[in-house]
Amino acid sequence: MKGARRSMLYIPGNNPGMIQHAPVFGADSILLDLEDAVSTGEKDAARLLVAHFLKVMDFGALEVTVRVNGADTEWFEADLEAIVPCGPYAVRVPKCNGPKDVQKADAVIKRLEKEHGMDEGSVMIHAMIETALGVENAFALASCSPRVDALTLGGQDLTADLGVPKTREGAELFYARSRVVIAAKAAGIASFDTVWADIGDNEGLLEETRKVTGLGFTGKAAIHPGQIEWIHEAFRPAREDIRKAERVVAAADEAKRMGRGVVAVDGRMVDAPVVKRARRLLDLAALYLCETEDPS
Amino acid sequence: MKNAVTNSIGRRIPQKAEGLGRFRPFGGSFALVDAGEEIPRNAPPMRPEQPSRSKVRKSLREAVERSGLQSGMTVSFHHHLRNGDALLPMVLSELEAMGMSDLTIAPSSLTGSHDCVAGFMRRGVVSRIFTSGLRGEVGAAVSRGELDIPVIIRSHGGRARAIEEGSIDIDVAFLAAPSCDPLGNISGARGKSGCGSLGYAQVDAAFARHVIAVTDGMEKYPLPEPVSIRQHQVNSVVAVESLGDPSKIATGSTRITRNPVDLRIARNAFQLILASELLAPGVSFQVGAGGSSLAVASFVRNHMRTKGVKGSFGLGGVTGYMVQMLEEGLFDCLYDVQSFDASVRDSLAENPRHVEIDQSLYANPLNRGCMVHNLDIVVLAALDVDVDFNVNVMTGNDGVLRGASGGHSDTAAGAALSIVVAPSFRGGVPTVKERVQTVVTPGESVDAIVTERGICVNPRREDLLKAASKAGLPVMDIADLKRDVERLTGLPEPLAFDETRPVALVEYRDGTIIDTVYRVK
Numbered sequence: 001m002k003g004a005r006r007s008m009l010y011i012p013g014n015n016p017g018m019i020q021h022a023p024v025f026g027a028d029s030i031l032l033d034l035e036d037a038v039s040t041g042e043k044d045a046a047r048l049l050v051a052h053f054l055k056v057m058d059f060g061a062l063e064v065t066v067r068v069n070g071a072d073t074e075w076f077e078a079d080l081e082a083i084v085p086c087g088p089y090a091v092r093v094p095k096c097n098g099p100k101d102v103q104k105a106d107a108v109i110k111r112l113e114k115e116h117g118m119d120e121g122s123v124m125i126h127a128m129i130e131t132a133l134g135v136e137n138a139f140a141l142a143s144c145s146p147r148v149d150a151l152t153l154g155g156q157d158l159t160a161d162l163g164v165p166k167t168r169e170g171a172e173l174f175y176a177r178s179r180v181v182i183a184a185k186a187a188g189i190a191s192f193d194t195v196w197a198d199i200g201d202n203e204g205l206l207e208e209t210r211k212v213t214g215l216g217f218t219g220k221a222a223i224h225p226g227q228i229e230w231i232h233e234a235f236r237p238a239r240e241d242i243r244k245a246e247r248v249v250a251a252a253d254e255a256k257r258m259g260r261g262v263v264a265v266d267g268r269m270v271d272a273p274v275v276k277r278a279r280r281l282l283d284l285a286a287l288y289l290c291e292t293e294d295p296s
Numbered sequence: 297m298k299n300a301v302t303n304s305i306g307r308r309i310p311q312k313a314e315g316l317g318r319f320r321p322f323g324g325s326f327a328l329v330d331a332g333e334e335i336p337r338n339a340p341p342m343r344p345e346q347p348s349r350s351k352v353r354k355s356l357r358e359a360v361e362r363s364g365l366q367s368g369m370t371v372s373f374h375h376h377l378r379n380g381d382a383l384l385p386m387v388l389s390e391l392e393a394m395g396m397s398d399l400t401i402a403p404s405s406l407t408g409s410h411d412c413v414a415g416f417m418r419r420g421v422v423s424r425i426f427t428s429g430l431r432g433e434v435g436a437a438v439s440r441g442e443l444d445i446p447v448i449i450r451s452h453g454g455r456a457r458a459i460e461e462g463s464i465d466i467d468v469a470f471l472a473a474p475s476c477d478p479l480g481n482i483s484g485a486r487g488k489s490g491c492g493s494l495g496y497a498q499v500d501a502a503f504a505r506h507v508i509a510v511t512d513g514m515e516k517y518p519l520p521e522p523v524s525i526r527q528h529q530v531n532s533v534v535a536v537e538s539l540g541d542p543s544k545i546a547t548g549s550t551r552i553t554r555n556p557v558d559l560r561i562a563r564n565a566f567q568l569i570l571a572s573e574l575l576a577p578g579v580s581f582q583v584g585a586g587g588s589s590l591a592v593a594s595f596v597r598n599h600m601r602t603k604g605v606k607g608s609f610g611l612g613g614v615t616g617y618m619v620q621m622l623e624e625g626l627f628d629c630l631y632d633v634q635s636f637d638a639s640v641r642d643s644l645a646e647n648p649r650h651v652e653i654d655q656s657l658y659a660n661p662l663n664r665g666c667m668v669h670n671l672d673i674v675v676l677a678a679l680d681v682d683v684d685f686n687v688n689v690m691t692g693n694d695g696v697l698r699g700a701s702g703g704h705s706d707t708a709a710g711a712a713l714s715i716v717v718a719p720s721f722r723g724g725v726p727t728v729k730e731r732v733q734t735v736v737t738p739g740e741s742v743d744a745i746v747t748e749r750g751i752c753v754n755p756r757r758e759d760l761l762k763a764a765s766k767a768g769l770p771v772m773d774i775a776d777l778k779r780d781v782e783r784l785t786g787l788p789e790p791l792a793f794d795e796t797r798p799v800a801l802v803e804y805r806d807g808t809i810i811d812t813v814y815r816v817k
Contacts, residue, residue: 021557057784224556226559
C-alpha cells in the first residue's frame with residue numbers, strides 16, 4: 001500500500017549504526033531525531049550526520065521524517081538549513097503550541113526550497129503536540145499550512161505539562177488523543193500516537209495500539225525496532241472484515257461495470273464511504289501478505 | 297604453489313605436501329559417494345592385558361609410558377570442554393617434559409583455551425595439526441607460516457571419516473573424562489567438569505591404538521548410566537585435580553538475541569522456512585548457537601507451539617533452547633553430538649529421549665547412514681559468503697585463521713533446506729564477496745543466504761525461489777545485494793597473500809581438498 005504509515009520508528013540522529021540499518025526493520029516510516037534523543041553537546045554532529053545520510057543513502061520506499069529542535073531553540077534554523085535541502089519527506093516540529101510555531105518553520109522551509117531549486121511545498125511538516133496549549137490548538141495546527149501532513153502526539157511531555165503520571169492504561173491521554181484525531185480527520189491529514197516506552201512490554205504496546213487505532217489514529221511511533229511488528233499487528237484487519245470488504249469492492253466494481261448507481265451487498269444497500277473504507281481496508285490487508293501472523 | 301591443480305569450484309590446491317602425502321581435488325558435494333568406491337576402514341589393534349580391577353595409574357607420565365607414545369606419533373583430544381579445557385595444555389606440557397617432539401595433534405577442535413599450542417609449535421613439540429577450528433594465537437601463528445606442514449582443517453563428519461579410514465591414525469587418545477570409574481567407563485553428563493555429550497571423543501575411543509582417560513570426577517565402579525565410553529576401549533585412567541574451568545565448560549543458558557538486525561535476519565530466515573513448507577509434522581531441525589540462528593529457533597518454536605506442529609528430531613550441537621523444545625514435546629528426540637550449556641548436560645543425564653550420538657553417526661558422509669543426511673532444515677552462520685553461495689567460516693577479513701569448519705559443510709550437504717544467516721556487513725566490511733577467501737562449504741550445497749536486507753536464493757533452487765516470491769518475501773539477487781551493501785560500505789582493498797606458501801588445507805567432508813589457506817603477508 002503506497003503511503004502506509006502504521007508505524008514510525010524513532011532513530012537517534014547521532015547513531016549511525018542504527019541509521020544505516022533503518023530500511024531493514026520493516027517500519028512504514030522512520031523519524032531521524034535531532035531533538036530529545038541527542039544531548040546538547042552533540043547537536044551539531046547529529047545534524048551533520050543526518051544530513052549526510054539523507055544525501056547518500058537509499059531509503060527505498062521508506063518515508064523519512066526528521067525531527068528538528070523546537071522553534072524556540074538556538075538550533076531550530078540551523079537544523080532546517082541543513083536538513084530541508086536534503087529533501088526529507090517531512091520535518092517534524094516539536095512542541096507546537098499554536099499556528100505561529102508551524103508558520104515559522106513553514107517560512108524557513110519555503111525560503112530554503114526556493115534557494116535550492118526545490119519544488120515549493122515538497123517538504124511536509126508534522127506538527128507535534130505535547131502541551132495542553134497545543135491540544136487546545138489542535139485543529140488550528142492541523143489546518144494552518146498545506147504543508148502540515150500529520151499531527152503527532154507526544155505523551156511524555158504532555159503528561160509532564162498536565163502534571164500527571166503517564167499510566168499503563170492511559171486514561172490521562174484519552175481526551176488529548178481524541179482531540180488530536182478529530183482535528184487531524186477534520187483537516188484531512190494523518191495522526192500518529194505517542195511512543196510506548198516500555199520496550200519489554202509488547203503485550204501492553206499491542207493493547208494500547210489497538211485502543212488508539214480504535215480512536216482513529218493512522219499510525220503509532222516506535223522507539224525500538226522490536227515494537228514495529230506489534231504495532232502492525234494492531235492494525236491488522238480481521239479476517240471477516242477482509243472478506244466483507246472484498247464483497248463490497250466486488251459489488252461496487254460490478255455495479256460500475258453495469259452502470260448502476262446503487263451497490264448492494266448481502267441484500268443491503270452500501271453507500272460510497274463504505275466502499276471507500278473497504279478499498280482502504282483491502283490495501284491495508286495487502287501489507288500483511290508477507291508478515292507472519294503471530295509476533296513472538 | 298608447485299604441483300597445484302584446480303578443483304571443481306576453481307580453487308587452486310596442491311596435489312601433495314611434505315609430511316601429508318597426496319590429495320584429491322574436490323569434485324562436487326557427493327562426487328566421491330557417486331563414485332561408489334569401497335574405502336577400507338582402520339581398526340585399532342587388540343593388545344591384551346592381564347585382568348585387573350583397576351586401570352588407575354599413579355600419574356599422567358606413567359600412563360604415557362605404558363602407552364608406548366614416542367616422538368613423531370599422533371595424539372588426539374576432544375574439545376567438549378570448550379573454552380575451559382585444561383587437558384590439552386597439561387598433556388602437551390607433560391610430553392614436552394618427557395622430551396617428545398615432532399608430534400601430530402588431532403583434536404576435534406582447538407578452542408580459546410588452546411593458545412599454548414602456538415608455543416608447542418615453535419619449540420618443535422608439535423609439527424602437524426589436524427583440527428576443525430583454529431583461532432587466537434594458534435590461528436595467527438599458523439597464518440604467519442610458523443608451522444612448516446600445512447594444517448588440515450576438517451569438518452566434524454570429515455574428521456570421523458578420516459579417523460575411520462586411517463587418514464588420522466591416532467596413536468594415543470587423551471580423553472578428558474568429566475566422570476569416570478577405575479576401569480575407564482566415562483560419562484560427560486556428570487561431574488564438576490560435566491560437559492554433556494562426548495560424541496567427538498567416542499570416535500577417538502573406538503579407533504585409537506591406545507586410550508587414556510583423564511578425570512577430575514572419579515566415581516566407584518560401575519559408573520551409572522548414561523555411559524559415553526565403555527571400559528573395553530580404555531587402557532588407562534589418570535586422576536587429576538582439575539580438567540579445567542567449569543565456568544567456561546558449561547556456560548549459562550544461551551539467550552535469544554535482542555539485537556534488532558539479528559532479529560530481522562532471523563525473521564527473514566523463518567519466513568523462508570515457512571515458504572519452503574518443510575516446517576510440517578515430522579520435521580527435523582538443526583540450528584547453531586549464534587545470535588541470528590538461535591533467534592530462528594525461537595520463531596520456529598513459537599510457530600510449532602501455536603500451530604500444533606510436532607517435529608521428529610532435533611540434531612547437532614545442542615543448545616538449551618532445543619532442550620526446551622524437546623521438553624515441550626515439539627520433537628520426539630534430540631540427538632546430541634556436542635552440548636552447548638549446563639541445561640543440555642543435565643537433560644542428557646536425565647531425559648531418555650535426549651540421546652548422545654558419536655561424530656560418525658552425526659556426519660561421516662561415507663558410513664552407512666549419518667544423521668545430517670536426514671535433516672530437513674539447518675540454519676548456519678557464516679563469516680562471509682560469495683556470489684556463488686560459497687561460505688567461509690575459517691578466515692577473517694584479514695585473511696587470518698579464526699574460525700571452525702565444525703558441522704557446517706556436513707549439515708549443508710545433508711539437509712533438505714540449508715540456510716546461511718549473516719548480517720550484510722560487519723565492522724564496515726561487506727559479508728557478500730565476489731569470491732570468499734576460503735571456501736569451507738561449497739555454494740552448491742547452500743540453498744539460501746539470508747541477511748537483514750534480503751533473502752538470496754541459490755539459483756539452483758528454482759522451486760524455493762518460486763515459493764519465496766509467491767509468499768511475498770524480500771527476495772533479491774545476490775549480486776544486487778552485494779552492490780547495495782558496497783554502496784554503503786565501499787569495497788575493501790584486496791588482501792595480499794604469499795601464494796607460494798599454503799599454511800592450511802581445507803578438506804571437504806569426503807576427504808577431497810576444497811581450498812587452500814595461504815600465508816598472510
